[in-house]
Amino acid sequence: MRILVTGSAGFIGFHLARRLLRRGDEVVGIDAFTPYYDPALKEARHEILAQHKTFVAHRLRLENLDALRKIYAQGFDAVVHCAAQAGVRYSLEDPRAYIDANIVGTYNLLEAMRDSPPGHALLASTSSVYGANARVPFFETDRADHPLSLYAATKKATEEMAHAYAHLFAVPTTMLRFFTVYGPWGRPDMALFKFVKAILAGEPIDLYNYGKMRRDFTFIDDLVEAMLRLLPVVPGRPGARQAPVEGDSLSPQAPWRVVNIGAGKPTDLEDFVAAIEAALQRKAQRNPMPMQKGDVPATFANTDLLFRLTGYRPATPVGEGVPAFVAWYRHYFAP
Secondary structure, three states: OEEEEEOOOOHHHHHHHHHHHHOOOEEEEEEOOOOOOOHHHHHHHHHHHOOOOOEEEEEOOOOOHHHHHHHHOOOOOEEEEOOOOOOOOHHHHOHHHHHHHHHHHHHHHHHHHHOOOOOEEEEEEEHHHHOOOOOOOEOOOOOOOOOOOHHHHHHHHHHHHHHHHHHHHOOOEEEEEEOOEEOOOOOOOOHHHHHHHHHHOOOOEEEHHHHOOEEOOEEHHHHHHHHHHHOOOOOOOOOOOOOOOOOOOOOOOOOEEEEEEOOOOOEEHHHHHHHHHHHHOOOOOEEEOOOOOOOOOEOOEOOHHHHHHHOOOOOOOHHHHHHHHHHHHHHHOOO
16 A cells, blocks of 8 residues: 555654555655654654655645645555644643644645545544543543643544545545553653653652543554554445444544544553553652643543454553563663
8 A cells, every 4th residue: 555644753653654664555754853852763763664665755844735735646545644743731832833733734634635535544633632521431422522731622623624524525534532652662751751761860750630640551552553453444425335333433424433542441650650660670759749731630442443343452551561662762772
């Protein structure tokens, strides 16, 4: 297949692109290499992808519609949209970055696809869209109308925009709601990376909500496997598709659905820290702090729909995933 991957130098986009290349697909990657975190990490990821002859890279902001149209005109069997301005807390500091990258960037990609839709478009969303929902686990059919951060609001907006384009222009679309993805080559702004760095430096780690947090930590390899299995599961047009499966989020008006990708097993933050301590063989200095604005105390994915569509559920426990990250971290930052 010939696949366009946006955000190919990012954490998830890189891992997905590498799996696609290894199985023999041709990948065209787009990334802006923004300085939200050290671009050197992004450069290192792209250097690995560039070792494959079937990888073509473009340095480009998706806000540049004309340039994006020229790339898309090459024609693609599938599009996987991972590029975004991520992070709940950073959205309090630089909200404009989220409007530009997430709203405008996604709109431009949808515009590029409208006249010549790919066979399937997978667009990354987030568990943050569930916002203030109190009922757990989160089902795709739950209402997600009360986002608690601008980041969540922009990602929910991309879901609604994609539905409109799926309806108006028959762009077959699956929205992927990711749940706290972690693993080797992870983002420096995420808890695992920050905790490992701080513990090795003998510095305290900040535990928000005084450590009373639960997250549905999802190992990167599991996430990518789920994405690959969803690629051929294309939502069809109303009147010309298979009947929805039980609990399906398939739209009655468009070739569009949303799917949770999570471990389906929340982990207490203290247990997550304990796994890090075991992997590092060092104790953490804890700095309990109040809840941050825009954050939620718990996330928990129901993954029944993913299983019914693909026969797959993420299964890597934190006790295996955390040591895998620590091993990568020690190797990457070895003196």
